[in-house]
Amino acid sequence: MSRCAFLSLPRAWEAARQLGNTRSSPRKHGVRGLCGVQRATNTRHSTPLPRNHLLTLSAHQVARSVRSGELSAERIATAYLEQVAAVEASVGAYLVLDAEAVLERARSLDARRARGEKLGALAGVPIAVKDNLVTAHLATTAGSRLLSQYTPPYHATCVERLLRADAVLMGKTVMDEFGMGSSTETCAYGMTRNPVDTTRTPGGSSGGSAAAAAAHMALAALGSDTGGSVRQPASFCGVVGMKPSYGRVSRNGLIAYASSLDTVGPMGRTVGDVALCLEAIAGADDADSTCLPGAAPPFWGRITEALAEDQAPLRGKRIGLWTEALDDIQVDDSVRATILQARDTFTALGAEVRPVSLPHLAAACSAYYILASSEASSNLARYDGVRYGARDPEAANTVSMYTSTRTHGLGEEVKRRVMLGTYALSAGYYEAYYRQAMRVRNVITLALRGLFEDVDWLLAPVAPTPAFRLGEKRAVDMYSGDRMTVPASLAGLPAISVPGKVGEGQLPVGVQLIGRYLDDEGVLLAAAALERATKA
C-alpha cells in the first residue's frame, strides 16, 4: 500500500468539464435596482405576502409532488419567477437570475419525469445560491468588482449536489463583497433590502439569500457562514439559517474568505427545508481535504420522525443559556425577550434550561477578526488581474497592474481586512496577533467542548439587535455585532438561527442554538421542536 488512508487524490474536474460543455452562455445581468423603492423613512415598507399557495409548500412537499407528477416543476418555477417579478425590484436579492434558464431547467426535469426517470430529493425545488459559490454556467462575482467578468470553469460541490438532487437553481444572490460585511452594503453591485422592512438591512453577508427565502423568491437558499453570515441574516429576515459543523459541507467551489472558518449553510423558511437541503449538500468530498468523511445523515427524515413520534422530544435534554450574552447591556429588549421566551418554550417542551457563564467568549470577536482577516489577506491575493477577472489593461508594468487592479477592483471593507490581516501576519506582529488569536481560539474551543459535557445545546441570541437601518452603521461598527455568532465559528460547531416569538408588528428576532461538534442533527431537532412550539 503506497497511499495513506487519510489522503485522497483530488477528483479530476471531469464532472465540472462535462457540465461546462452544456453550459449556457454567461451573461451577467442586473435584475434589480433601487428604482421603485421609496426613500427610507420611519414607515415600514414590507414586501407583500405571496398570494400563490404554491409558494407556501415545503421543499419536501414540492419535491414529492414533482416526483409524482402531481405538480410540474415548471409550475413551481413559474410561481417563484412571478414572485421575483413582483418583489425583486424592492428587495434586490439577486445578482444574476436567468429566468429562461430557470424555466428550461424546470422543463427538463418534467421531461425526465415524463420519460419515467425517478427524480431526486429536491426535485423542482427552486433554490437560490449565494454568489460566492461558483457556478459553471452563471457568472460568479462574490460581490466584487474584481470578478465582474468572471465565469467559473466548474461547479461548487454543493451546487453540483443540489443539481444532482434535481433542484432548480434560481440565481445568484447579493452578498457583502467576499463575505466581508454584516449588511450586504459592501457588495460592489448594490445592497439588498430586508423584505420585512425595506428600509432595513437583511443582514449579511448572506443577506441576498436570506431575503430571497424570506420574500418567497426562492424556496430555500444556500449561504455561507464564516462568523455568522448565515445566522445573522436569517435572524434579521425571519428565516431559518444553519451553520453546519465545520467540514460537514464541502468548501470546494466556495470562494474562500477565511478557510478555517468558512462553512456553506442552507437557509429556508422552515427547519425542515433547511434539513432537507443540508442532507443534499453534506457529505465527504474528495476535492476538499477538510471535509468530513462519510455520507450525510438523513437529517430531514430523522427530525421529522423524532417530532412525529414524540410530543416532547426534548424531555431530559439540557440547554445552557449564555448569561453574558443576555446580560449584555447593548442587547435590544426585543432580543432579550425573544430568548427568554424561547427558554420558557424549551422548559415547556421538557428540557432543563440552566444559565451558563462563558467568560472566555468575550475575546472571541477580536480573535475572529484577526484570524479571518489574516486568512483573507492570503486567500484574496490571487485576485491580481493576471489570470482572470478584471485587470487594468493600461498599467505600465506588473506592479502598477497589481496596484491598479486591486485598488479599483476591491472595495473599502475588503481592503481594510486584507491590510489588517497582512499586518497581523507580518514579522514582529505575528506573535502578538495571529498566534495570540490562535491561542484564544483554542481556549474558546476547549471551553465550549467542556460546556457540552454538561449541556446538549447552548441557547443564545444571534445578534444584539434586530435588523438595523440601511446606512445606519459603518462597517467597523458592525464588527462587534458578530460577538454572539463567532464562538461557534471559531470552535467549528453546528449552530442554527431559528425565528423566535416576537410581538405583533415587531421585527424578526432569531434564536441561536449551538450544538456539539458534529451534532448537526441534534441542533436541527431542537430548532424544529422550538419552531413547532413557537408557531403553534
Next chain:
Amino acid sequence: MAQPASTAMGAARTAYVSSWTPRGAVPFRRVFAVAKSSRPVSWRRPARRTAPPPPPPPPTIWLQASSGTAAAANTRSASPSTGGRRKGAEELERVLERYVPTVGVEVHVQLATRTKAYCACSTRLGALPNTQVCPVCLGHPGTLPVLNARVLELTVKSGLAMHCEIAEWTKFDRKNYFYPDTPKNYQISQYDVPAAADGWIELPTSGKRVHIVRAHMEEDSAKMIHPGEVGANVAAATGANGGASEFGTGALSQSSYSLADHNRAGVPLVEIVSGPDMASGAEAVEFGEELQRILRYAQVSNGNMQDGSLRLDVNVSIAPRATDGAATELGTKVELKNLNSFSAVERAVDHEIVRQAALLDRGERVRQETRLWDERDQTTRLMRVKEGTSDYRYFPEPDIPPVHVSAEQVQEWRAQLPELPAEKRARYVREYQLSEYDARLLSADRRGAEFFERTVQVLQSGGVSTEVAALAKACANWLTGDVAALVKQKRGASSAADTQLTPESLAEMIALIEDGTISGKIGKELVPHLLEHACASVRALVEERGLTQLGDPAAIADMVREVMRAHPQNVQAYRGGKTKLAGFFVGQVMKVSGGRADPALTNRLVTELLQSESEPLGQ
C-alpha cells in the same frame, strides 16, 4: 518553423495569460429582466478607455521554449571535478591561502509523480503550454488543494535516504508573495515542521559528511517567458523556486508582455537545504552529484538538471583565514542562481570566491545579494540585493489538515528503499575487493550497478571456478572499460543496462575468455556487437562466426612458419640479436589467424621456432 498546433496554442494561452476580455467577446444571451436598472459590469473609471488586448505573441515562442529543453536533454556533461586544471585555478589557490570559503546548497527537486502535488493534472514534460492545467493549479476562486499521497511518500523516502528524522506529524504552510508565476500568490510549502530534518550525506571521495538541515514539500510555480528580452532564457529559468520572488524595478522584463506556462505550476518539489559544510565549488558539485545519485536510486526524482528536475542554488561566503587555518568569522552570504549544470555550479562558486576575495582585498564590503550565473560570459551578474529577510508571512495552510506519518508507514517506505550508493560502494570494496575508484564508477547509476552485480552473480553460479574478487574485477574491467566507452557514445544511455547487452551475455563472454574458448581480443571485438544486438548465446555466436580461439600447437606452428617464410630478413635479424622482433611475428600470426590464435601459445611457439635454427622447415 511554423507548426499547425502553435496557432491553436496561442489562442489557448490567451485565455489565461491575457485575461482582459473585451465585453463584446462574451456571447450575448437574453436574460429575464426583472428590474430596469442593470448592474455595472466594469469597475473601470469612465475617463479611461478600454485599451485593446496586447498583441498576440509570435507563435514561435512556444517552439523556442520547448525545443530549448528538448535539445538540452541528455547531453551529459562530464563531471568538472574530474576535468583538468582550469584557467583561474591558480588565482583561486592564491585566494584560498588567505580566505576560508563556506558553501551551502539549497536544492529543489522535482518529485517523480505522475500528477501534480495538489491536483490531478499530469506532470509530463514537453506538453504544449497551458495544456496540463485545471482550476486548482490555475488558482481559480473556490478551488482547494488536495495532497497527492505520492508527494508525501517520495519526500519521506528522500529524507530516509539522507538519514533524516521523519516528522510524525507534519503540516503545510502558506508562503505569501506576489509574483505572476505564482497562481495563488502564495506557495503551499512547509515552514516550521518539515517532513524530514537533520540528516547527512557522505561525500564519496573525502568521506566528509554534509549535514542535511531539512527537506520539505512544496509546489513549483508557472514558467514565465518574456519574449524578445535579451537573456530571455535566464529570466525564464528563474521562477519563484529557481529565483526571483520580489521585484526590483516593478517591471518583470524589458518585454512589452510576458507569458506564463502553468503546466509546471503545482508540480511537486522537495526542497533540500544543506548545512554550510562545503568549502569549494568542487565540493558543492560532489554533494550535488551524490544527492542526484541518491534521489535516482530511491526513485524519488529523475534528477535531471537540464530539464530543471534538479535545481541547485548555492550560498557562498568567505572569511579571512586565521593562523590556525580556520575561518575567523562568517562572511556575508551571497546566493548564486541559474546553475543549470554541475559544471556551472563549480565555476560559479569558484568565481564567486575569487570575486568576494577581490572585494575584501580592496577593503570593500560583500553585499548580501543574489547573483545569476551567466554561462556565456562565465561570470555572475547581480540579480537583486537582499535588504533584510523577506517577510513571507507564513501561516498554517488551513486547506490541508496536518498529516500524520505513522512509524509503520515510515518503516514500510524505508523497506522499499534500495541499497543506496554509499552502502553499495562500501560493499563493493568489502565484498568484491574493488578499488574505491571502481566502486564509484560501477555504482554511479542504479541500473548499471544492478547490471554489474548480476553479471558477477551469473558468473559465480555458472561454476567458473575463480574466486569472487577475480570475477568481479573482470566484470569491472569490462564495464568500466570497453563497455563504458561505448555507452558514452550512445545517445540516451547511461549504463550497460540501457543497451542490448545483458548480464547473462557479458558473463558468458567473460566465461568463454576465462576457459580459453575465445581470446580477450575477440572479446573486445564482440562487445560492440553485443551492445547493439540481443544475443541468446555468445557461444553459439562465436562458433557460428568461427571466432573460437585456436589452441592447436601444430596449427599455430604452421602459421608461425608461414610468417617466417614470408619475412626471411626479419628472421635473420632476430637471429642476429634483434630479439624484440618476436612481437612482430606474434602480431603477424594474430593477423593471419584472424585474432583467434591463443596468445600465450603463439608467444611460446614464435620464440621456440625463431630460436630453432632448423626452422622454418622446407626453406
